[in-house]
């Protein structure tokens with residue numbers, strides 16, 4: 001029996017100079033056995049995955065799926081992408097017709113009823129605002145718009161002045177939101193409030209996509225939204241399973257900082273200052289803003305959280321830990337039962353005890 005192992009390293013969705021967050025390192029063990037042999041070893045799965053990539057929710061999303069019936073697997077993946085597209089129309093703040101844009105336009109005048117999807121994301125955002133004591137805050141919209149990191153970068157503009165930051169900061173704070181649980185309405189207690197769900201909407205969408213895949217017969221797969229990922233079931237033995245091998249990018253290098261070996265149903269979310277940023281006079285200004293100061297958070301350069309049982313929370317946690325920085329952020333997320341790897345501003349890598357067990361390889365430092 002001849003065996004062959006191909007290492008496929010994908011670097012998807014590079015915006016800016018190097019803006020891919022997390023990169024899937026898929027080791028496809030394409031075992032060159034007779035078809036019957038593979039069937040016997042692995043009766044439940046197709047030999048090769050169905051894989052599709054699409055730009056949706058402001059990122060490159062790749063779904064890799066294994067299943068018994070190839071046509072059914074393909075149908076499931078296509079349907080999962082349709083769901084992501086539908087959610088994009090709910091959460092996209094840069095589309096004036098999205099549900100979120102309509103809410104932002106109207107909620108200072110009246111309580112606005114929102115869909116189940118938007119309600120869940122906003123309610124989860126407010127929950128994590130409280131849990132993180134304001135480090136995570138979906139009302140960062142006015143600051144995100146003021147900093148406009150990609151726009152300023154493209155135009156070569158300087159960062160905003162202190163007075164502008166202070167003015168935007170006055171509009172920020174989830175305590176300015178009034179949520180009516182029974183009516184599912186949202187109201188802003190002050191004009192000028194803008195909700196931005198960029199810190200957790202992808203994680204929410206990840207769960208909706210996973211539900212579709214699983215209910216349509218996908219028994220094994222991997223959803224990569226670059227910064228928020230989920231493994232589904234065991235990786236087939238014929239593809240090098242049962243663990244999934246996931247690479248965490250070095251925030252300051254071209255290679256990987258760490259490789260994780262993960263079982264099924266594991267959430268992985270990364271927030272990094274290398275995803276969206278501009279540089280002005282040698283200083284990097286990135287997209288994760290500290291809602292308490294109004295400036296890009298400086299306590300970390302990259303944060304990966306692993307575990308939990310909810311996509312939106314996983315996504316929000318990496319952003320929250322990034323804002324809290326080292327060591328508070330690491331302690332905070334550990335106390336919530338998740339594992340974490342954090343690169344601090346000096347390039348030193350810190351991680352929780354439980355993370356050690358998931359690491360296949362790691363560089364302990366990187367260039368600051």
Ligand code: AMP
Nearest residue numbers: 135136137138198199271287288289319
């Ligand atoms: P992530 O890449 O998941 O860390 O989310 C970053 C995105 O979340 C940004 O592009 C903003 O849209 C939004 N954001 C920035 N700072 C915060 C914050 N402190 N809390 C919540 N969302 C934020």
Ligand code: MG
Nearest residue numbers: 199315316319
């Ligand atoms: Mg996030």
